Amino acid sequence: MPLRPKLVILKLLATSLVVTPWMVGCGLTHPGKKLMQVAGHPPVLVLQGNVASNANTNSPIPFDVVILRDKDLLKEISKMDAVAWFGAKGRCNYRGGPKAKVQFHSWEFVPGQTFRVDVLIPVDAKAVLGFADYTTSGDHRVSLATSGSHSLEMSEDGVHLLKNVTVTNPALPLAPEKLKVCPDD
Numbered sequence: 001m002p003l004r005p006k007l008v009i010l011k012l013l014a015t016s017l018v019v020t021p022w023m024v025g026c027g028l029t030h031p032g033k034k035l036m037q038v039a040g041h042p043p044v045l046v047l048q049g050n051v052a053s054n055a056n057t058n059s060p061i062p063f064d065v066v067i068l069r070d071k072d073l074l075k076e077i078s079k080m081d082a083v084a085w086f087g088a089k090g091r092c093n094y095r096g097g098p099k100a101k102v103q104f105h106s107w108e109f110v111p112g113q114t115f116r117v118d119v120l121i122p123v124d125a126k127a128v129l130g131f132a133d134y135t136t137s138g139d140h141r142v143s144l145a146t147s148g149s150h151s152l153e154m155s156e157d158g159v160h161l162l163k164n165v166t167v168t169n170p171a172l173p174l175a176p177e178k179l180k181v182c183p184d185d
Contacts, residue, residue: 043147045119045128048172051154053112061154062133062178063107064091065119065144070101074127077102082140085131092182106178109154116172121146132159 045065055061064085068074077085077094084090094102105119121128128144132154142161144150151162179185 042123043121043125045121045144045147046116046149046170047119047130047144047152048116048149048169049109049114049152049154051109051111051113051115052156054156055111055154056134056136056156058111059135060108060110061159062086062181063109063154063159064104064131065117066091066129066131067103067105067119067121067125068101068127068129069103069122069124071126073101078127078129078141078143080131080141081138082131082133083137085141086133092184095182106181107175108178109175114169114172115175116169117175117177130159130161134158 047065051061066077066085068077073094080090091104094100095104096102103122105117107115107117109115119128125146128146130142130144130152132140132142134140136157138158140158142152142159144161153160153162
């Protein structure tokens with residue numbers, strides 16, 4: 001005897017009510033990266049920042065978010081300062097495709113600018129660093145989380161991660177990513 005359409009719909013609804021809580025329950029037992037991996041979506045890192053009007057001697061500030069998927073490269077790159085990262089033996093020598101052990105995303109900010117960037121972070125990321133290319137000496141490097149949000153301040157003397165301050169304006173438009181940063185792009 002064939003099933004009537006109303007009966008089929010009721011059976012589907014009953015099944016989804018049983019399956020959905022089970023799926024949510026599974027997700028709750030796998031916090032953080034595992035939850036993102038189970039859900040099939042990579043984590044997102046949201047950065048919001050302000051650039052002081054006198055930052056970098058009133059010059060644009062190149063800024064890179066560097067995603068590291070290898071512990072040895074993490075040790076190597078986390079010792080670099082911004083001059084080394086943005087130099088001839090830096091970022092362009094580490095880049096690769098989506099399966100690369102180092103990925104980076106680039107922006108350029110100007111004094112007085114407020115910005116927001118969203119970066120998809122692979123679930124197997126070991127660390128995320130930010131480098132700001134200032135004309136003054138210093139590391140100009142910050143350690144970032146692999147998901148969540150951070151507020152940054154680009155002051156006269158360098159980039160600073162603001163502790164315990166989350167993104168305050170999620171409606172702020174995304175800053176355009178710089179796509180051609182290496183000589184062979």
